[in-house]
Amino acid sequence: MKKIFISAFAASMLLFTYSCDTDFETDVNSIAVSSGEADFSKYVALGNSLTAGYRDNALYVDGQIESYPNMLATQMKLAGGGDFKQPLMADNLGGIPSVGVGNKLVLAVNANGVMGPVVASGNGTTTLQNIYSSGPYQNMGVPGAKSFHLLAPGYGSAANLAQGTANPYFVRFSSSANTTVIADAMAQSPTFFSLWIGNNDVLGYATSGGDGSNPITSEALFTQAYNGLVNTLTSGGAKGVVANLPNVTAIPFFTTVPYNPVPLDAASVTALNQQVFGPLKQILTAYGQGARLQLLGTANNPLLLKDEGLTDLSVQITTALIGGGVPAQQAGLMGMVFGQARHATSADLIPLTTRSAIGAKPSSQMAVAPFDKFGVTFPLEDKHVLSAAEKTEVLNATAKFNAVIRAAATSKGLAFVDANAKMLELAKSSGIQFDGVKYTTTFVTGGTFSLDGVHLTGRGYAVIANEFIKAINAKYKSSLPQVNVNSYSGITFP
Known part of the structure; x- marks a missing residue:
């Protein structure tokens, strides 16, 4: 029975189109690599879970290795880039038992022969022990962080966890209890940075069904925080790249469960x-x-x-x-x-x-x-x-935040990644092609989204990495080669 269901899933993968088509312009063997007008010698990445390499509802080593900043740093090394350290978790489970952070999701077949995501078994070995002495770390993505959290003193203090004003992931690699994420980034004197932040400022409200437990960040606070981050990052002359926020309507967390899934006898x-x-x-x-x-x-x-x-x-x-x-x-x-x-109606989104x-x-x-x-x-x-009215709130906030991000990029002359447009492109039935492999946002079989329906697979992060590379090359006249999306991992089947 188990083999039958796995075969059924494998068969669905055959729906992918194999051809010589590709939606990426990349030939890594024929590109003369150059940094152009950029200096990649000290690249620092700031953001949230999407920057950290979070996937399958957890942060774990294999996912961190396939984070998009690590992919960027690898390509930057070809053009004078320096070392790129990440605050790696202790294992591939991702759990932090002492603070109730659970393990990653994996695909498994239950007793009824049905395959689906389940929490991986085992005891996570990651603790809150600070690992800054092995740093500093250039990937400063902090899962769960909102825009203003990157500016908050004490966000890496274990003593503040009980009050909800600290983050266990930053506790692990902050330079001190009272520092800020942005301060630790600037202490490294970055010559180039990436910033992809703001998703949690609206996503938390959406994923909680707009129940009020995780409100949308006000436009005023987001504007102040975002401009503060960009002003600080560019204050030493560093160049950089920023990305906007995808609409929640484009991610499988909100597109997988239909509004009308109930059969009755x-x-x-x-x-x-x-x-x-x-x-x-x-x-x-x-x-x-x-x-x-x-x-x-x-x-x-x-x-x-x-x-x-x-x-x-x-x-x-x-x-x-x-x-x-x-x-x-x-x-x-x-x-x-x-x-x-x-x-429910078709205007409602079911998480x-x-x-x-x-x-x-x-x-x-x-x-x-x-x-x-x-x-x-x-x-x-x-x-x-997420009701139709709540969805409208989310989309309106996303549009306002994206306008702030675009304006900051224009004002400071930064490279800009339209991540929202790429996600909408992936969400189309035609998806995108890379070396004959079709990628979409379809849950499990689409190749780009992990088992939590919000975060990407290694291949999904590679798609995003190429968007960053294209934006950097266009803005700074560099010629960083794009990455081979197909060489990274997707969903692992049992």
Whole structure:
């Protein structure tokens, strides 16, 4: 059975197109390498998890080795670049048990013969022991960092972890408890830098379903922080490259789970329509809200969710049901469960992490049969869905932040990478080609995104590295050769 399912996945890989086509202009054997107007002798990379080489929901050694800054540094060495150190984790699990950081995700086949991501077994050996004495480190990507965190004193202090004002990854390689990421970067007197920061300023809100636990950074704070970083990095005459932020609509974390993934048997459809959704839809229609709910079918039923932006009609539903002969206790329960409920539409985005919740029993005391299946008969919570309104907030913020990044690049004469455009290109069904291999954003089989649906594979980071290289060459008249995307790793199958 295991071999059958692995073969099915392998067969899906055959959908990739093999030809001589490529969407990259690269022939590393025929390029005369030159630094042009740039000086790559001391290259320092700043950013978040995307810079660190984070993938599969963890930071681990193999991923760090395939980080895009390490790829850039390798090419820069051909043009006078210096050594490039990274604060490597202790193993390939990625967990930091002392602070609750879990291991990476891996593909595995469960007892039912279904393949999917699971947390790797084993005990991570990485600790919070500071390793700065083996540095300094030129890859200063800090997973989880927002723009203003790179300017925050104490972000590398173990004592501040309990208050949430420090980061365990920076604790490991900061020069002191009170330093900042930007200060440690500038202490190295960089001659060239890359900066890809800001994703977490908006992504945290999106991945938490806009539930308020991780708000979007204000435009004013982002502008102040970003310009502060760029002003500091260029203050010593260093040249550099910056990249903008991808829209969340282009990453598989939000494009893999459809809004209507619920199949039902015919008996359940009849019972639920007659006893639940039919009466509720009739009541809501009387209040001009009939579009909130749909009658169910046997396939492609939309997810049921709670939308806190809707008028709460709990009392109206309860009163109408009692008037129709439903016992008061049951009517009250249905009123509370469905007062702000609606079925999802194609405008809603369902996070990849919600997949495990669909059909599960909620912890709520109101979750009693038949209202005991998340997303089917009990509304998903705010954290489980990025609603159309919340998606608009995310896209608007992303556009504003990207305008700030573009303006800073223009003002300081820096190379600019339109990472958003590249992700949108990958998200098309046609994807991109490299030496005959097709790459897309399709989860698992697309080749570019890792098992967490947010971060890239080695091949995905290579795609990004080439975008950086093209931007650097165009701006500074250098001729760094692009990397061979196909030579890096993708998803590992069991």
